[in-house]
Ligand SMILES: Nc1ncnc2c1ncn2[C@@H]1O[C@H](COP(=O)(O)OP(=O)(O)OP(=O)(O)O)[C@@H](O)[C@H]1O
């Protein structure tokens with residue numbers, strides 16, 4: 001049985017494009033939705049089986065006679081869903097499906113096909129590549145491995161490329177993994193390049209103006225204070241520094257210098273947010289078809305707009321989401337306009353904590369998460385979530401509390417950095433993120449602890465306003481009726497993000513017809529993205545979806561669902577036939 005609320009939109013008042021119009025009904029009409037029971041069953045092979053050994057062929061669709069497989073991208077009548085999500089749904093039921101998305105930075109510890117495969121099995125939704133490290137050939141290999149994994153094993157792992165940016169950082173230590181600076185040692189920071197191996201106690205600096213900008217008496221902080229030096233002498237391109245807080249120097253670590261207790265932003269503040277090297281990396285990202293570009297050290301909305309217009313003008317570039325990394329004082333000053341211009345934001349606490357006092361980072365995080373939610377942009381909480389797991393197999397209690405807080409704030413995604421890039425326990429770290437997310441989500445859902453965040457209206461165009469109201473109402477209805485899932489049919493993903501923004505109690509099945517939109521949706525809270533070819537006819541879409549999901553055992557007769565769509569602006573409530 002089905003009820004539908006249709007928003008009839010007389011063109012006289014709302015000027016919707018003709019394709020959105022449907023026969024005039026009373027503004028809010030309930031009608032029976034006749035669902036045919038003559039489902040055409042497509043025979044699906046291993047894709048419905050989550051078992052690891054069968055998953056290598058899991059995205060292949062077999063014809064009823066069991067002959068040749070068709071690649072997921074080529075078939076038109078099937079449905080693609082992430083094999084791990086599918087397994088989770090079947091195992092735990094809809095309600096306990098994880099809502100918080102997980103991002104892993106890929107590095108030497110995780111770049112092999114089997115290692116990537118293990119991360120995908122462990123729940124990685126997005127793989128991040130930090131262009132500060134590695135060669136383009138190395139990154140290309142990782143991107144291709146992830147794509148192969150998606151095709152062969154039925155995942156929808158998205159790829160996020162993170163730009164290097166042109167803030168001041170150390171060189172790469174001539175191939176060494178780290179260097180230890182001891183208390184009282186004198187080190188040389190230099191803008192000279194070394195031809196051969198790195199001279200002892202010498203570090204190269206990326207910024208040519210460094211030796212001119214620093215002054216004797218300044219304090220030099222590596223990675224926001226992991227190691228500290230006092231500047232004691234300047235000799236041409238070399239700056240002699242005395243180590244005052246010992247520690248490990250890591251390749252390409254960020255450098256800041258402080259004078260009289262304040263961060264010095266001299267001419268380095270004028271460095272371009274996107275350097276010439278970054279533009280080459282961006283061209284590489286477009287050519288390789290990455291899903292997101294995360295822009296480091298964003299200072300204003302202009303750079304985001306600039307990049308977005310650059311992407312829009314390039315084939316395939318328009319499919320790439322631009323994520324603003326909030327990690328500088330300027331980005332906090334211009335937060336709202338930056339987030340409005342972007343397709344999402346990252347709370348990059350590592351560098352942020354080097355630019356503002358550490359005790360201000362939690363409040364900044366809360367503010368960024370809140371602004372993103374209000375403006376309907378996905379938000380990622382990043383850096384040091386499980387830092388101790390780089391070396392140890394269990395997290396500290398404090399780290400678990402930090403992860404819990406990010407989940408409780410209902411951020412869209414959590415990110416691993418060194419834990420997955422070069423740590424000893426990448427899979428265990430991912431398991432901790434997954435289990436803490438699930439536990440906190442369940443706890444808060446059961447106790448109905450979520451404060452009702454009043455969401456401000458964000459749309460200006462009238463048809464967008466209708467979509468927004470539909471999603472707000474559908475989410476509220478979903479909570480009040482305790483439905484099993486919200487189904488959203490969306491071509492460009494916007495309607496799905498509007499439902500996600502409401503953070504309803506049930507999972508959101510987002511059906512879209514392109515694989516690139518499907519992968520991008522994988523960053524957003526609570527969305528379970530499916531690829532499905534659908535038509536303008538909601539009745540046939542629903543029939544097709546029910547049939548395909550039932551045949552895979554993902555839904556069953558009697559499940560209560562709410563369906564919304566951006567083609568036909570309607571809300572339908574129905575039991576699966
Ligand atoms: N592609 C890579 N190759 C080698 N090492 C890597 C790679 N990516 C990351 N790492 C290692 O993992 C550590 C943490 O990685 P991550 O990219 O998260 O650094 P970050 O400092 O948090 O990011 P950012 O440079 O964007 O501020 C790095 O310091 C580096 O040692």
Ligand SMILES: CC(=O)C(=O)O
Pocket residue numbers: 296325327347348349350351352382383417
């Ligand atoms: C992730 C990142 O860039 C940071 O935390 O600085």
Ligand SMILES: [K+]
Pocket residue numbers: 130131132162163164165296
């Ligand atoms: K970076």
Ligand SMILES: [Mg+2]
Pocket residue numbers: 296327348350351
């Ligand atoms: Mg950073």
